[in-house]
Amino acid sequence: MPRLNRRALLYLALLLMALAVPLYGNVYYTRFATQIAIYGMAALSVDLLLGYVGLITFGQAAFVGVGAYVTGMLTVAGIDDALIVWPAAMLVAVAFALVIGALSLRTEGFQFIMVTLAFAQMVYYIAQSLRSYGGDNGFTLGGRDALAGMSLANHTVFYYVVLALLVAVMAIAFRVVGSEFGMVIRGRRDNERRLAAIGFPPFAYKYAAFLIAAAIAGLSGALMANHSSFVSPAILSWQVSGQLLAMVILGSPGTLIGPVFGAAIYLVFQQVLSDYTDHWMIFFGPLLVARVLFIKEGVWGLLLRACGAHEVPAPGAVAPDRGAAE
């Protein structure tokens, strides 16, 4: 069977599995799968930058958190129509990205990592200072937003909405990275100097990609706020930014779907291990180190190989599953 068809089958199988989760009738699984999907979306936004533009951002939590806070603030203020709130969350995230991006994207490499981390930390401290929103303790939303009049309180309904959004974001992201714009940013990842030498001003394209990634992160933040009906500065911590990066690399960078796998691995790991011990981080830390030092591929890449669905590039296309920055 041609490789491309195998891959399509794999996608289909995964989609069916995802759709089938609520059929187990266990709310706990459904909520867990929702959490995976939401984190997967956030990690996807990191992968867009990491795997395709070649930017290592240690500050994506800022945009997730902004999305969550805007959602929370609007919802408690009585505005709970998802069709208003969620786009608003994305817009405000993009607004932050306009400023943070303009400053950070002037830097490169080590500098960029530190600057994104620093700005995210700044947003974290601002959130902590919001006394009327609970300061460090955060605040509850009192309930989920409603989507076009339909209540999202039911966990299964909410799950399908989240899943639909994740699939939509993934599909759009795939189109974007395959488009002319996508070719430019991939060129930037490969060789920014050459990109400029043939006539593409790198900053404009990096900036646009940064904004797109922030919008996706903002959406995931809005969903996160709805999922737990709770928002706190913890969502803005640098650990979250690091976790998103970890999810991308665990899942396979540069694949858009790998990060969702990475999110699953991370959350399953956390869940399973924390049943045994509170100190599960003591195993996760070394696992991450081991993945970096010893294991060449992420889970999605391994899965593709196992299914014989590892792709051969189409003419003129870019090698898929190509590793991340530098």
Add this chain to the structure above:
Amino acid sequence: MTFALFVVQLFNGVQFGMMLFLMAVGVTLVFGIMRVINLAHGSLFMVGGYFLVESYQDTGSYWLAVPLALAGVIAVAAVLEILVLRPLYDRGHLDQVLATFGLTLFFNEAVVVIWGRVPLDLNVPSFLNGHVAIFSGVNYPVYRLAITAVAMVCGGLLYFVIAHTRLGALIRAGSDKREIVAALGVNIGLLYTAVFALGAALAGLAGMMTGPLLSVESGMGDPILILTLVVIVIGGAGSVRGALVGALLVGVLDTFSRVMLPRLFGLSAGTALVGMADYVLMAGVLVYSRTGLFAAHRG
């Protein structure tokens, strides 16, 4: 603001800045020479604090405890360098960031496993207790003066080593011309381990000295690390001079903004602005120069 308050905060700012300097030196040297981003530096700070608590409990004497704890930090650093950092020297930034991030997660949990979640108390050594008059009518804690002095002495020693010793020459050469240094027959591996251990020792020392001022707990190094990175962005990656200037700028600005901004803008807005102050400074420096004030290397 009264004169007394101003002086006290200025001294506090310099003290904080010197602690940041000790941290920043380690990170910037490791980046400048080995081209490695080490996010686990905050963990070395934390481990320093914990080791001192432990060694003081065991020996009852600071004169014994501090060297013991330092030795412990250096030992941990050496193991880290050999096991984790060495394979990273030729890897990209992403691998380095993630691996050292993984280490931070590990260390933050490891100290909880060993010492529990409850923050530990580290007391100021009794002979450094009390206040001293630095100006008429202005009393200042002896301890803070002492640790500032220690940090300055370390800075001076570091300057001496880098400018006037063979090791220092190797450090300066190693950051620009690795191949030449290797060709000279110098054991590059040993040099790198030494640089890393030096940075770690300074970080651990900073953790020990700051311990009595904060509390010794899991994650205590994280906010310090982030500020350290801000210092390095401001000062320029790879530059020790930049680390000093950046650290003092951040230390003083941070201290004053904590005191002044809530007074000027009220508690809520003021606290928010405090959170932003250091980063606004960083943003300003970036607008002025993409690579910081004294960039030795571009990222």
Add this chain to the structure above:
Amino acid sequence: MSPPMLATERLHKSFGALKVTDDVSLSVEAGEVHALIGPNGAGKTTLIGQITGEIMPDSGRVRFAGRDITALATAERARLGLARSFQITSIFPSFTAEGNVALAVQATERHSFRFWRPAASMARLHDPARQLLRELGLAARADTIAAGMAHGEHRQLEIAMALATAPRLLLLDEPMAGLGNEESQAMLALLARLKGQYSILLIEHDMDVVFSLADRISVLVNGRIIASGGAETIRNDPQVRIAYLGEDDEFGEAHAQG
């Protein structure tokens, strides 16, 4: 009389106390091949950097078809028609050969803020790309991932990408670098075909190539142009011979054969 395609006017650049570019004025007339030669360390890289926009000169100007481009960024200069190939291969390793050239073709569009249609399906990008690969003899490698291509093929790809941007001037930085005998002949033939179609600033060490292609030759030593003129002028210039003593007397050899 139309202005030269490229002209540098009294460029100066120092790094600290080291003067790397010392009052360099050179020009490339439309349609000519102007070769720039000089021993290692002469400052060619810095000079190229100032022409392409990667380095800002301390003083002096760079003009392209009469227009002052000194303040323009690299990408802007490229869009005006100043194409360059790199001495150390600088391509997009994860793209196929065709993808590399297609991206260079894409750069000629006003902008690439198009997010939906797959670039791989665009004939307006890939037809010219395939055509160029054919002209350079790389057609068989169109679908090979660039990272997996041989060094000689990389050098050809470098040229293909420069040509794909429909330039007015080619700045070729040691196109012969690292090529074996056969590959060198092929590259020389290619350059000969390009001669006349484009204005070319050729930086090369290979004297055979320089003497057979160049209309004019300039010699850069210690950041200064010490001689400039036709092949005979340069061959007979005593200063030039002195500058090259101590190198393999490739210069003398070429002279002897010439």
